[in-house]
Amino acid sequence: xxxxxxxxxxxxxxxxxxxxxxxxxxxxxxxxxxxxxxxxxxxxxxxxxxxxxxxxxxxxxxxxxxxxxxxxxxxxxxxxxxxxxxxxxxxxxxxxxxxxxxxxxxxxxxxxxxxxxxxxxxxxxxxxxxxxxxxxxxxxxxxxxxxxxxxxxxxxxxxxxxxxxxxxxxxxxxxxxxxxxxxxxxxxxxxxxxxxxxxxxxxxxxxxxxxxxxxxxxxxxxxxxxxxxxxxxxxxxxxxxxxxxxxxxxxxxxxxxxxxxxxxxxxxxxxxxxxxxxxxxxxxxxxxxxxxxxxxxxxxxxxxxxxxxxxxxxxxxxxxxxxxxxxxxxxxxxxxxxxxxxxxxxxxxxxxxxxxxxxxxxxxxxxxxxxxxxxxxxxxxxxxxxxxxxxxxxxxxxxxxxxxxxxxxxxxxxxxxxxxxxxxxxxxxxxxxxxxxxxxxxxxxxxxxxxxxxxxxxxxxxxxxxxxxxxxxxxxxx
Numbered sequence: 001x002x003x004x005x006x007x008x009x010x011x012x013x014x015x016x017x018x019x020x021x022x023x024x025x026x027x028x029x030x031x032x033x034x035x036x037x038x039x040x041x042x043x044x045x046x047x048x049x050x051x052x053x054x055x056x057x058x059x060x061x062x063x064x065x066x067x068x069x070x071x072x073x074x075x076x077x078x079x080x081x082x083x084x085x086x087x088x089x090x091x092x093x094x095x096x097x098x099x100x101x102x103x104x105x106x107x108x109x110x111x112x113x114x115x116x117x118x119x120x121x122x123x124x125x126x127x128x129x130x131x132x133x134x135x136x137x138x139x140x141x142x143x144x145x146x147x148x149x150x151x152x153x154x155x156x157x158x159x160x161x162x163x164x165x166x167x168x169x170x171x172x173x174x175x176x177x178x179x180x181x182x183x184x185x186x187x188x189x190x191x192x193x194x195x196x197x198x199x200x201x202x203x204x205x206x207x208x209x210x211x212x213x214x215x216x217x218x219x220x221x222x223x224x225x226x227x228x229x230x231x232x233x234x235x236x237x238x239x240x241x242x243x244x245x246x247x248x249x250x251x252x253x254x255x256x257x258x259x260x261x262x263x264x265x266x267x268x269x270x271x272x273x274x275x276x277x278x279x280x281x282x283x284x285x286x287x288x289x290x291x292x293x294x295x296x297x298x299x300x301x302x303x304x305x306x307x308x309x310x311x312x313x314x315x316x317x318x319x320x321x322x323x324x325x326x327x328x329x330x331x332x333x334x335x336x337x338x339x340x341x342x343x344x345x346x347x348x349x350x351x352x353x354x355x356x357x358x359x360x361x362x363x364x365x366x367x368x369x370x371x372x373x374x375x376x377x378x379x380x381x382x383x384x385x386x387x388x389x390x391x392x393x394x395x396x397x398x399x400x401x402x403x404x405x406x407x408x409x410x411x412x413x414x415x416x417x418x419x420x421x422x423x424x425x426x427x428x429x430x431x432x433x434x435x436x437x438x439x440x441x442x443x444x445x446x447x448x449x450x451x452x453x454x455x456x457x458x459x460x461x462x463x464x465x466x467x468x469x470x471x472x473x474x475x476x477x478x
Contacts, residue, residue, distance in 0.1 A: 004053060004132065004135045004136075004139075005109070005110075005111050006053065006054065006110075007049075007054050007055065007111050007113050007135070007205075008055045008057075008058060008081065008103055008111065009046070009049035009054060009055070009057040009058065009112075009113050009115065010058045010059075010060065010096065010112050010115070011042065011045055011046060011049070011057050011059045011060070011115060011117045012060050012092060012095055012096075012114065012115070012116050012117060013031050013032075013042055013059055013060065013061045013065065013069060013116075013117040013118075014060060014061045014062040014065065014086055014089055014095065015029055015030075015031065015089070015118070016029045017029040017030030017031065017118065018348065018349045018352045019279055019280045019281075019345075019346065019349050020035070020278065020281065020348070021336075021338065021348050021351065021352050021363075022331060022333045022335075022336040022362065023035070023312075023314060023333065025364055025366050026363075026364040026365070027064070027364060027365045027366050027369065027370070028068075028366050028368075029065075029118075030118050031045075031116075031117045031118040032065065032068050032072065035278060035284060036120055036284075036287060039076075040072055041117060041118045041119070041120070041278065042069070042072055042117040042118070043072050043073075043075065044120070045115060045116075045117045045118075046072075046073060046076055046078060046117075047076055048124040048127060048128070049113060049115060050076075050078060051128075053128075053132075055081055056078065056079055056080055056081035057073075057078070057080055057081055058080070058081050058082045058083075058084065058099050058102065058103065058112075059073075059080055059082070059083045059084070059117075060084045060086060060095045060096075060098060060099055061084075061085065061086065062089065063086075063241075066083055066239050067371075067372035067475065068370065069083055070238075082102055082240060083238070083239050083240065084098050084099060084102060084239075084240050084242060085239050085241045085242060086098075086242060086247065087229075087242060087243070087244035087247045087248060088244075088248060090247065090250045090253075091252045091253050091254050092202070092256075093251070093253045093254055093255045093257070093258035093259065094222060094225070094226050094229075094250045094251075094253075096114050096204075096211065096255050097211070097212070097222060097223065097226045098226050098229065098230060098242060099112065099114070100112060100208040100211045100212055101208070101212065101226060101230050102230065102240070103208045104209060104212055107208070108207075108208060108209040108212075109139075109207050109208070109209055110207060110208045111135060111138060111139060111207055112205070112206065112208055112211075113203070114203065114204040114205075114255075115202075115203045116202055116203070118277065118278060119201070119203075119275065119276065119278070120274075120275065120276045120277075120278055120287050121273065121274070121275050122273070122274050123273040123274065126271075126273045127271065130146070130171075130269055130270075130271050131205060131269075133171055133172055133173070134146075134172075134173050134205050134267075134269040135205065137173045137267050138205045138206050138207060138210070139207065141207075141210055141265060142173070142210075142265050142266065142267045143204060143205075143206040143210060143211065143214065143259075143260070143263060143265055143267070144173050144204065144205040144206065144266075144267045144268070145160065145176070145200070145201075145203070145204050145260065145266065145267075145268055145269070146201045146204070146205075146268070146269050146271055147160040147198025147199060147200065147201065147269065147270050148198055148199040148200075148201050148271050148275045149168065149198060149199075149271065149272040150191075150192055150198065150199050152192070153185060153188035153189040153192045154188060154199065155182060155183060155185055155188050156182060156279050156280065156283075156346060157182060157199045157200060157277075157279075158179060158180060158181055158182055158199070158256070159179075159180040159183065159191055159198065159199060159200055160178075160179060160197065160198045160199070160200050160268050161176070161177040161178050161179075161191075161196060161197055162174055162175065162176065162177060162196045162197070162198065163175035163176060163177045164177070166196065167270075168195065168196060168197075168198060168270050169270060169272055171270075172269075173267035173268060173269045174267065174268050174270060175267065175268070176267060176268045179200065179260060179261050180197070180200075198268065198270060199275075200256070201271070201275060201277075202256075202277075204260075205269070210265070211259070214259050214263050215258075217262075217263075218258065218259050218262040218263065219258045221250075221251070222250060222251060225247065225249060226242075226246075226247075226250065228243065228245075228246035229242040229243045229244075229245075229247040229250075230242060230243075231243075232245070232246065236476045237475070237476055279346075280345040280346050280348065281310055281329040281331065281338075281342075281345045281348065282310075282329070282342050282346075284296075284310065285310040285329070285342070290308075293306065293307045293308075294307050294308035294309070295307065295308070295309050295310070295311070296309075296310045296311070296312075297310075297312075298311065298312040298313055298314075299313070299316070300315070300316055300318060300319050300320065301313045301319070301320040301321070301322075301332075302319070302321045302322070303321075303325070304321065304322065304323045305323060305324045306322050306323070306324065306325040306326070306328070307325075307326050307327070308327040308342060309322055309325045309326065309327065309328045309329070309330070309342075310328075310329045310330070310342075311330050312331045312332070313332045314331070314332065314333050314334070315332065315333065315334050318332055318334065327341055327342040327343065328340070328341060328342065329341075329342055329345055333366075333367065334367050335362050335367045336362040338351070352364075369465075372396070372475040372477075373392055373396035373398055373475070374390070374391045374392045374393045374396055374451070375390075376388050376389065376390040376391065376456075377389050379455075381463075384459060384460065384461065384463075385458060385459045386458040386463045387455065387456070387457050387458075388455070388456040388458070389453065389454075389455060390444075390454050390455075390456055391451055391453050392415075392444065392445075392446040392451065392452045392453075392454075393451060394446055394448055394449050394451060395447075396445070396446050397443065397444070397445035397474055398443055398444050399443065399468075399470045399471070399472060399473035399474075399475075399477065400471045400472040400473070401441070401442065401468050401469055401470050401471065402439055402440060402441045402442065402469050403439070403460070403467050403468065403469070404439070404467055404469070405438070405460045405461050405462035405467050406458045406459060406460030406467060407435070407436060407437050407438040407459055407460060408435075408436040408442075408456055408458050408459075409435050409456070409459075410428070410433060410435075410436065410444065410454050410455070410456055411431075411432075411455045411457075412429060412431070412432055412433070412453075412454045413430060413453050413454060414430060414451065414452060414454075415430070415446060415448050415451060415452030416428065416429050416430075416446075416447065416448050416452060417444050417445065417446065417452050417454060418444070418445040418446075418447045419434050419442070419443070419444050419445075420441075420442055420444075420445075421436055421437075421440050421441075422440050422441055422442075427447075443472075
């Protein structure tokens with residue numbers, strides 16, 4: 001890597017991950033959850049694409065996740081190179097181009113490695129070696145896509161067909177014949193038998209100038225729209241907010257459709273190590289390392305006389321027990337439980353759609369609501385009252401606000417809170433409380449070095465989260 005220019009990782013982290021419901025939801029999608037080990041998938045991706053030869057990552061995400069990105073990178077002692085905020089999700093073609101144009105403003109020849117942030121690649125060093133091997137082709141003007149050696153006839157992935165004479169196990173980029181959409185089972189089996197097909201990982205290596213030229217040739221409307229969105233971008237708190245007007249009229253299209261299937265300067269870098277996009281609970285079971293009976297059980301889950309089963313409890317106070325089950329996925333959350341046959345795991349997104357149609361909050365919202373300052377969860381909800389547990393990070397502060405329809409009673413149970421109620425500012429320690437009358441302008445802050453936890457009791461005629469008038473907010477929320 002010593003002779004190679006810095007590689008700029010571009011982490012795509014704005015998706016919702018509905019196929020891993022109920023753990024992954026729109027309010028806190030799978031890339032930020034701890035699905036495998038002690039780090040989130042996003043953190044594992046950032047760690048994998050870091051070290052000598054790598055620049056700080058550029059993250060492309062949505063507004064609700066911007067502080068999660070900062071917080072999770074900080075836990076790795078990493079600072080982002082930039083965080084680009086999409087006004088709305090428009091698929092990967094606009095997102096990748098936004099990162100490319102951002103990098104090109106300072107270095108038109110910036111070498112960028114585009115990667116989804118929700119993949120599992122256990123051999124980080126081996127993957128970086130593959131990136132190093134692909135870099136000369138990318139610097140020479142090719143667009144390199146990464147192809148995974150398949151180990152089964154998977155119908156959930158797209159494929160890459162290598163050109164005649166290409167080596168699917170080579171340690172250097174190979175010529176590409178074409179992209180292939182997700183096949184049916186028979187077609188997938190035929191491709192595996194043929195031996196010249198790789199899974200399409202959706203990971204790309206090219207220079208910012210090369211990909212910009214590709215958009216100019218194959219998707220000029222997207223180039224014009226993303227350029228306008230970046231030119232009209234605003235910066236707040238270190239984030240770059242792309243302009244909503246030009247962004248909102250862009251085609252919702254993947255980079256494969258918009259560019260890769262039309263370009264001729266393509267190459268494929270084979271990768272023979274383990275890889276998964278964790279596209280469903282069946283993939284989680286596979287990657288988690290099943291026992292001799294094919295079972296995977298989380299803490300607080302027990303399998304009795306089961307085979308091929310995934311049992312996962314996300315609540316330490318909730319024990320999940322399976323008896324005599326075969327090929328079953330069961331995932332228990334405090335507010336929702338999924339039970340499905342493993343062969344139907346890809347239909348979880350249909351369940352999310354059904355819950356949305358019924359207006360169920362569980363379709364999109366976790367029971368824990370993450371905010372820039374920490375998180376809260378509802379413990380009890382009645383017709384005219386609600387009890388919450390609120391966790392405020394050290395040094396964090398909620399907005400200065402008031403409510404039209406509710407009063408609040410705060411009881412500190414851990415740490416110390418600085419509380420503002422109209423003109424009164426005071427410190428509230430453990431086992432002390434304060435009352436917030438309806439209409440009072442108030443704020444809570446954590447001035448300490450440890451998390452502050454309080455119990456909030458709300459009473460009133462309306463208890464929705466939209467009953468907030470913000471006067472000041474250190475996180476620039478409207």
